[in-house]
Amino acid sequence: MTDRAPHVVERRLPTEESRQLVALVRDIAQREISPGAAEEEEAGRFPREVFTLLSDSGLLGLPYDSAYGGGDQPYEVYLQVLEELAAARLTVGLGVSVHSLACHAVAGYGTKEQRTEHLPAMLGGGLLGAYCLSEPAAGSDAASLRTKAARDGDDWVITGTKAWITHGGVADFYTVLARTGVEGARGITAFLVPGDAEGLEAAAPEKKMGMKGSPTAQLNFDGVRVSDARRIGEEGQGFAIALSALDSGRLGIAACAIGVAQAALNEAVGYAAGRQQFGRPIADFQGLRFMLADMATQIEAGRALYLEAARLRDEDKPFSRQAAMAKLFCTDTAMRVTVDAVQVLGGYGYTLDFPVERLMREAKVLQIVEGTNQIQRMVIARHLAGPETR
Numbered sequence: 001m002t003d004r005a006p007h008v009v010e011r012r013l014p015t016e017e018s019r020q021l022v023a024l025v026r027d028i029a030q031r032e033i034s035p036g037a038a039e040e041e042e043a044g045r046f047p048r049e050v051f052t053l054l055s056d057s058g059l060l061g062l063p064y065d066s067a068y069g070g071g072d073q074p075y076e077v078y079l080q081v082l083e084e085l086a087a088a089r090l091t092v093g094l095g096v097s098v099h100s101l102a103c104h105a106v107a108g109y110g111t112k113e114q115r116t117e118h119l120p121a122m123l124g125g126g127l128l129g130a131y132c133l134s135e136p137a138a139g140s141d142a143a144s145l146r147t148k149a150a151r152d153g154d155d156w157v158i159t160g161t162k163a164w165i166t167h168g169g170v171a172d173f174y175t176v177l178a179r180t181g182v183e184g185a186r187g188i189t190a191f192l193v194p195g196d197a198e199g200l201e202a203a204a205p206e207k208k209m210g211m212k213g214s215p216t217a218q219l220n221f222d223g224v225r226v227s228d229a230r231r232i233g234e235e236g237q238g239f240a241i242a243l244s245a246l247d248s249g250r251l252g253i254a255a256c257a258i259g260v261a262q263a264a265l266n267e268a269v270g271y272a273a274g275r276q277q278f279g280r281p282i283a284d285f286q287g288l289r290f291m292l293a294d295m296a297t298q299i300e301a302g303r304a305l306y307l308e309a310a311r312l313r314d315e316d317k318p319f320s321r322q323a324a325m326a327k328l329f330c331t332d333t334a335m336r337v338t339v340d341a342v343q344v345l346g347g348y349g350y351t352l353d354f355p356v357e358r359l360m361r362e363a364k365v366l367q368i369v370e371g372t373n374q375i376q377r378m379v380i381a382r383h384l385a386g387p388e389t390r
C-alpha cells in the first residue's frame with residue numbers, strides 16, 4: 001500500500017487564527033488520520049479514538065457558539081477543515097459533518113436550558129452524535145416518515161425504525177425526527193435521544209461499497225421514553241428543523257467531496273510524474289495532461305462554489321439554493337475526478353495497492369446522502385420556477 005500523497009492546497013483564509021487552525025488540522029490528518037486509512041477501511045474498523053482526539057482538540061464543535069463549548073468559527077473555515085479531514089479519510093470528514101448536523105437542532109432551536117445542559121458535552125466533551133431522519137420506506141420523501149412519538153404524561157414514547165443512520169450503534173446521542181401529529185411535514189417533531197436509552201437497539205451495520213469504517217445501521221425504537229425536556233423546538237416544527245440542518249449539512253458534504261477529489265488528483269499527479277511509458281513519464285502525454293487540468297479546474301470551481309455558499313451563510317443571507325448547487329456540483333465532481341484518477345493509474349488504479357479505487361467508491365455515496373443529487377436539482381429548480389404544480 002502507498003501512503004496517500006500529501007494534500008497541499010493554497011487556501012484563502014480570513015484570519016491568522018484560521019490559518020493556524022487549518023495547519024493544525026493538516027498536521028493531525030497527516031499524523032493520526034491518514035496512516036492506516038486503507039487497512040482500517042478494508043477491515044471496517046470505526047476509528048472512534050480519532051473522534052475523541054478531534055473533540056479534545058476542539059475540532060468537533062467548530063461552527064458553534066463558544067459560550068456552549070463550540071469554536072466560534074465561520075462556516076467558510078469549518079468547511080475547509082472538513083475538506084482537509086475528508087482528504088485524509090472520508091469516514092472521519094463525513095463523521096464530523098454528521099456530528100455537526102446532529103448538533104444543529106439543539107444549538108439552533110433548543111431553549112437556553114437545553115443548550116446549557118447538552119451542548120458542552122456534544123461540542124467538546126467527547127460525545128459523538130447521529131442524525132435520524134431516513135426510514136426504510138421514507139428516503140427522498142422524508143416527510144412521509146412513520147416513526148411515532150406519543151405523549152405519555154410528561155414523557156414521549158418513541159416507536160419505529162430509522163434506517164441508514166451514520167454512527168448508528170456507536171453514537172452517544174441521536175437527533176430523532178418523529179411523527180407527533182398529522183401526516184406530512186407539519187406533524188413531525190425533533191427529539192434528543194441518549195445513545196443508551198432503554199428500548200433503543202442498533203442492527204448490524206450495513207455492508208457497504210465504501211466508507212466501511214463508518215458504521216451505517218438501522219435503529220429500532222421500541223417504546224423509547226424521553227422526557228418532554230428532550231423535545232427540541234415546538235411540536236410540529238421538526239421537519240423545518242431537519243431541513244435547516246440539511247442546508248448546512250449539504251455544505252459539509254460538498255466540502256468532503258472536494259477533499260476526496262483533491263486527494264485523488266494528488267495521487268494522479270504524483271503517479272503520472274513517476275510512471276514511464278514509451279521512454280517518458282506518462283505526465284508528458286497531452287491526453288493525460290488535459291485530463292489532469294480538467295480535474296484540477298473542476299475541483300477549484302467546486303471549492304469556490306461551496307465557499308461562496310458558506311460566506312452567504314456567514315453573512316446571515318439565504319444560502320439554500322447555493323448549498324444545493326454546491327452539494328450537486330462538488331459531489332458530481334468527486335465522482336468524475338476519482339474515476340479519472342483510476343484511469344490515470346491504469347491497471348494499478350484498479351488495485352487495492354493504491355488509494356484511488358477507494359476514493360472512487362467513497363465518492364459514490366456523496367451523490368446519495370443528505371438528499372440525492374436528483375433531490376438537489378429539485379431544490380434548485382424550485383428556487384427558479386417555484387413549487388411543482390402537483
Ligand SMILES: Cc1cc2nc3c(=O)[nH]c(=O)nc-3n(C[C@H](O)[C@H](O)[C@H](O)COP(=O)(O)OP(=O)(O)OC[C@H]3O[C@@H](n4cnc5c(N)ncnc54)[C@H](O)[C@@H]3O)c2cc1C
Nearest residue numbers: 131132133134139140164165166216368369370371372374
Ligand atoms: C452511507 C449512507 C449514510 C447515510 N447516513 C444517513 C444518516 O446519518 N441519517 C439519515 O437520516 N439518513 C442517512 N442516509 C440515508 C440517505 O439520506 C438516503 O439514502 C437518501 O436520502 C436517499 O433515500 P433512499 O436511499 O431511500 O432512496 P430513494 O428515495 O428510494 O430514491 C431512489 C432513487 O430515486 C430517485 N428519486 C426519488 N425521488 C425522486 C424524485 N422526486 N425525482 C427524481 N428522482 C427521485 C433518487 O434520487 C434515487 O436515485 C445515509 C445513506 C447512506 C447510503
